[in-house]
Amino acid sequence: MPDGEVGGGHQNDWKPQGTIYEKHPKQSSHPEVFTKGGATETATRNSSECWTAGTPVVWEGDDVSNAQTVTAPVGELDDMLVSRDPETQEITDYHPLITFFNEIMARIM
Numbered sequence: 001m002p003d004g005e006v007g008g009g010h011q012n013d014w015k016p017q018g019t020i021y022e023k024h025p026k027q028s029s030h031p032e033v034f035t036k037g038g039a040t041e042t043a044t045r046n047s048s049e050c051w052t053a054g055t056p057v058v059w060e061g062d063d064v065s066n067a068q069t070v071t072a073p074v075g076e077l078d079d080m081l082v083s084r085d086p087e088t089q090e091i092t093d094y095h096p097l098i099t100f101f102n103e104i105m106a107r108i109m
Contacts, residue, residue: 018051020064032064039109045102046071046079049109054098056083 020032036049043049046069051057059067071079072091081095081102 018048019053020057020067034064034067043106043109045081045099045106047106050102050105052098052101054095055102056081056095 016036018034018036020034034048036051037043037047039049048067051069056070057067058070069079070082070084072082074080074082074094077099079099081099082091083093083095084090085092
């Protein structure tokens with residue numbers, strides 16, 4: 001896009017599929033694509049339909065549709081999104097902004 005031009009905002013549209021990269025997108029040759037669930041009254045901030053590109057998830061084997069969010073209790077919040085070291089399982093990053101965004105998406109849906 002030329003300097004000063006504003007895009008249409010389509011990156012914010014709800015899409016039926018999501019993409020998970022195991023590495024930074026510029027370093028990854030094949031991202032994992034998963035199907036998002038349908039938005040329902042029971043959607044929570046940890047539901048796949050709320051996930052953004054920055055939501056930390058893990059899964060077993062090749063079926064990324066079984067991915068689960070990585071969370072930890074922080075203060076009064078039972079499930080803030082966090083990143084963990086894959087070997088030690090120690091928390092390396094807290095993600096309050098993504099947690100907040102996903103909570104808002106869940107409430108909108």
